[in-house]
Amino acid sequence: MAEVLVVVEATQAFGVKKVTLELLTLARRIGSPSAVVLGGPGAAAELAGKLAEYGAEKIYAAESEEIDGHLVAPKATVLANLVREVQPAAVLLASTQEGKEIAGRLAVKLDNGLLTDVVDLDADGTATQVAFAGSTIVKSKVTRGLPLVTLRPNSVTPEPAPATPGTVALEVAATEADKLAKVVERVAEQKGSRPELTEASIVVSGGRGIGNADNFKLVEEIADLLGGAVGASRAAVDSGYYPHQFQVGQTGKTVSPQLYVALGISGAIQHRAGMQTSKTIVAVNKDAEAPIFELADFGVVGDLFKVLPQAAEEIRKRK
Amino acid sequence: MNIVVLVKQVPDSGAERNLTSDDNTVDRGSANNVINEMDEYAIEEALKIKEAHGGEVTILTMGPDRATESIRKALSMGPDAAVHVVDDALAGSCAVATSKVLAAALGTLNADLILCGAESTDGRVQVLPHMLAERLGVAALTGARKLTVDGASLTAERQTEEGYEVVSAATPAVVSVWDTINEPRYPSFKGIMAAKKKPVRTLSLADLGVSADEVGFAGATSAVVEHSKRPPRSAGTKITDEGTAGTQLVEYLVTEKFV
Ligand SMILES: Cc1cc2nc3c(=O)[nH]c(=O)nc-3n(C[C@H](O)[C@H](O)[C@H](O)COP(=O)(O)OP(=O)(O)OC[C@H]3O[C@@H](n4cnc5c(N)ncnc54)[C@H](O)[C@@H]3O)c2cc1C
Ligand SMILES: Nc1ncnc2c1ncn2[C@@H]1O[C@H](COP(=O)(O)O)[C@@H](O)[C@H]1O
16 A cells, blocks of 8 residues: 655643544555654654554654754655655655744745645545635645645544554755744743643633733633633734734634634634634624624523623532 | 736636536636736835835736736736736646746846745735745745835745744745735725836747746646535534524534533
């Protein structure tokens, strides 16, 4: 069976990202999954266990300071060489900023088509994408080269399929041009124990209706009681209630959790762009006409300062 | 510093957008077309750098005739000139082809700094900056929320999932900006009047030495097979709080097994 290259993403805090496990699951529809770890020295060994558990038949490890110390260019060079060598059936990456950037460079290097923000992929390479704030479903195909696809997190349910992969070390031969953009410093910000926003199965978001930064504690409380991540609308971010990295929507993160809770959010089209494909949507808003109610599976018309404390109390009772 | 800002005209993201049924491309005819929002932040950043360090700011757009409106609007914010790549054969170009054409145009412009938006609101592909850097053999610093220019040295701060990164490169370079980087200025009346007289040079594919079969539908590297409107979500239960809505909400969450 032809190999399918899956480009691994991992974080310091959580190890292999869930989206990578989704990619491994998806890859099995097309061929034999080979995980590609692109990182600093020792990166692959730490991740191998998880990758094996989710079906990686082989692990390619490109480990070097050159990869760690620069933006994505060296990674794309390593991948392009690997693709030329193994002629895989497909190359799958995560639709994260980094995944898309690597994919973009790879597309140019290989003169190959590219499909981003894919939510599903058939064995024959037909990809499903959701466009225009979730309003349009598009089926598309790469027509030049191999299927080069980036998958939106939370699109596929990861399924374990234990395998016993061997690790193949790859040479990192970055060009001078690959080393032009240097990472000077990486600053990790305290995240606490909440799940990562794009990967969380529950997201609780607050909007301008939350009123001020201090009140966002109410949103955090509900999120923590449900074991979810916290999100925010752009109006809430612009008003300084919550940091930008938690913004959901067109110019923020796209989330697709099992449950999305919108608190004091009107549901503008640009906000919907980032949460419309959530499985279940719950909203609390004092304006009965707010467009968010058009999407909500369960909507509460009411003052969130009354509704939320009562809800929090009730969840505590039930637990 | 010679700065080129990439500006794309897109259908307004606040209104309904569609794909056409005949060729599966974005329906731009019926849409309200505007400057891609993030590109306004790139223009603002370019103007600030020019104000601090001198130089010239040129807008570069690839798009149909009607993109002229967006070019004039961009010029009214303050840039000096614009280049418009326009050619009937460009219709239906994929990202790979678009990057080829824009790279060819940039090849004629001798930019120290190429600024663009981090992503466009229509395609949301977020790939163009790196594609251009790859083709031009220059550095790419993407998703900047802060940019510092010191002579030929560029330092940017970009948000990451785990916090943020400080990244650096020397010019020439491509830098894409996020909408957290600045607050774009509004065009002044004087700016709008001045924009009418600013030079806008048009370039065809022939001018760029790119052949028509490398771009547009003919040269596309991917194709839309079919598209359909997603069925609108049907609204579910809606209750009005009469003192127990918090409890009812949790009951719903329990039924759905979220609690
Ligand atoms: C190009 C572009 C990109 C954009 N990108 C994004 C994006 O990525 N993400 C995003 O979110 N937006 C984005 N926007 C902005 C978007 O158009 C809206 O302005 C924004 O989503 C509004 O945020 P909001 O719902 O929190 O605020 P508002 O629209 O002000 O809504 C606040 C809501 O809170 C309710 N409320 C107030 N007080 C209470 C209370 N006590 N109890 C209950 N309810 C209360 C009100 O009834 C109201 O419905 C973008 C806009 C543009 C033009
Ligand atoms: N046709 C175009 N003309 C000029 N600039 C473009 C064009 N397409 C994309 N860009 C630039 O590239 C950025 C990223 O676009 P994208 O990769 O399509 O999300 C945009 O914000 C623009 O600055």
